[in-house]
Amino acid sequence: MIALNGIAKTYPGAVPVPVLHELDLGIDAGEFVAIMGPSGSGKSTLLNIIACLDTFDRGMYELDGQVISSLNADALAAVRATSIGFVFQGFNLISRSSAWRNVALPMLYTGANAKQRYGRAQELLARVGLEDRADHLPSRLSGGQQQRVAIARALVNDPSVLVADEPTGSLDTRTGHEIMTLFDELHASGRTIVMVTHENDIAARASRIVTLRDGRIIDDNRNTATQGFDS
C-alpha cells in the first residue's frame, strides 16, 4: 500500500542538512506502524512525505499504486483529500469554526454538499464520542476532545492511511492513552495507521515499530505482543 524506495532528502542552505538517506520502507494495508527515534532523526520529514505534504530529492514513492513523485500540485491535493488523513500534534482546528464544521472541512474540497457534510460529520463525531459537541467551538473543548475532533476530521473522507505526528504529544498521559484506545479501535477495524511518537508506551500500542536514527532506519520490529491484525 505504501512503498518508499531510496527516498533521500537534504534541506538546502549554507550548510546543507541531509535528513533522509536512501530510505526504503513498505507498509501494508491494515498495519499500525509507529515511527520512533531521537529528536531530529527525520521522523516528521518522513511522515510529511508519506502524507504528500513534503517533497523529496531522490527515490520513488507509491501510494495505493499511484506514483506520487510524478503528480502535479492539483493531483497531490486530490490525493491528500481522499487518500490521507493527517492528525497533528497541535490539533490544527480552525478556531472560528464549530466542531462539526472542522470535521467536515476536507469534504469541502471534494465537493460534498452541506447536507452530506453535516451528516457525515455527525457520524464521525459519534465515532469519536463527541456527538453532543457538534456545535461547540474548539476553544470550548478540552485538549483530548480537540484531538478527537481532529481525528474525526482525518477520517471524514475515509482515507487509505491515517497519518499522525505525535498525536499524544500535547496531551497528558491519561488523555493520551484514551486517544491511543481510539487508534487501537481504528486499527482493529482495519484502518492503516502510520504514527510518529517518541514515547515507548505509546509506540507499544502499534503492530510494528520502525526506528530512525540520522535519517536511516536502524530497526524494524513487528510487535507480536499487541493485538496485531496484520500478521
Place this chain on the structure above:
Amino acid sequence: MISWSDRVAESVAALRDNRLRTALSVLGIAIGIAAVMIVSTISRGGNHLVFSELETFGLNSVWAYRDWANDSPLERQRSGSGIDSSDVEAISEQRDALGIRDISPIVRTNRNTPARRGSRFANIQLIGANVDYLDIVNDRVIAGRPLMRHDEQQRLAVALVAPDVIEKLFDRNEDPIGKVINIGERRITVIGLLAAKSRDFLSSIGSAGGENANDRMIVPWTFLQRVRGDTEVDHLHIAVNDFDSAALVADDVVGLLGRRHAGNFNYSSETMASYIATTDTILGGVAIVGTIAASISLLVGGMGIMNMMGTAVLERTREIGLRMAVGARQQDILWQFLIEAALISLVGGVIGLLAGAGISVVVVWLTGFPLLPSMLSIVGALCVSVAVGLLSGLLPARRAAQLKPVEALRTD
C-alpha cells in the same frame, strides 16, 4: 471540487471572524467610491449647468460687429456702427452659400433703460431683432405670440417681454398681453411673454457681462431704427448651420462687410464655439483634478485591502497549511482570499455609493447644480470597487496559494 457558494461562505466566515479589520477596510473603499461619485456628480452637474447657460446665447452663435480697436485716426473719425440694413439684406441673400442658418440684425438701447407702466417702474433693455432671433438664442414664448414679419415691415411698437419686467410692471393676476408699457414717450404693446432664462452661474463668475437675461424686451429692429431715425444696425447675430465651421463663417461675414464698405471700417467677430472650447478646457481640467483626487482615495482604499489581506495571510498561514493538508488546491486558497477581498470592496462599494449619493444630493442642494444620476456611473463604481478589491487581494492571495503545505503548517 468546492462549490462557489461554499467558497463565499468560507470567505464570509473568515471576514466575520475579524470584524474590526473588515469594517476598516470596507470603510476605506467606501470613502474612495463615495469620492468618485461626488466628483462625478459635481463634474457632470457643473458641465450641464454651464452648457445650459451658454445655450441661452445660442451654441451656434456668431457675432459680427465694427471693431474700433485697429482703426487709424482717419477711420476713427467715421461715426456709426458700419453695418446697415442693406448689409443684412445682402448677407441674408447669401445665407446658404455662407453656411448661415439664421441671421438677425441687432439694434439695442442702453441697459437700464427706464420703463414705466402707470406708477410702476422697471429698468430694462430693449433689443431690436428680427423674427429669426428667438431661434438663434433659444428663446421661448410662453404666452401670446412671437414677432412676425408684418411687425418688422410695419415697424410696430410691439414687444416680447421677459419675466422680471412683467413682475415689476404687472400685478400677479394681471394678463400682460395687449397691455401697454411706456418707454420715454413711446407706447409699446406687449404681444408675448418670454420664458425665464438663467445665466446666474456665468454672471456669478463675471461672465456674460453681468447680464440679466430676464430684463429684456424684444422689439422689431425696424421699430428701434424708426425711433433712432437711421438705418444702422449695432451688430449682426448669426446662427451657423454647422457648429464646427463657426470660425470660417465668421471670417467670411467679416470679409464681406469689409468689401461692402470698401475698407472704410474694420470688422471683427466672436463665436460661441471658441467660448465653448475654452469652457471645455477649464471644466476638463477641473474634472481631471477631481478625478485624480478621487482616484487617490480609491487607491488608498485598495492599499488598505492589500494591507489587510497581507496581514490575514500571515496570521492564517497555519490555516492555509491545514486546508492544503486536507485537500485544498492552490486555486482554492487563491479564491478564498480573492473572494474575501472582493466582498470587502463590494460591500464598501455599495456603502460608498449610498454615501456618495447622499452627499451628492446635499451638494446639489447647496450649489443648485442639476442632479444627474447615471446608471453607468453606479454600475461603473461597483465594477471599479470589485476590480480594486480583486487587484489588491491578488498579491496576498497569490502569496498564500504558493505556500508549501509543510512550511505553512510549521509557522505559528
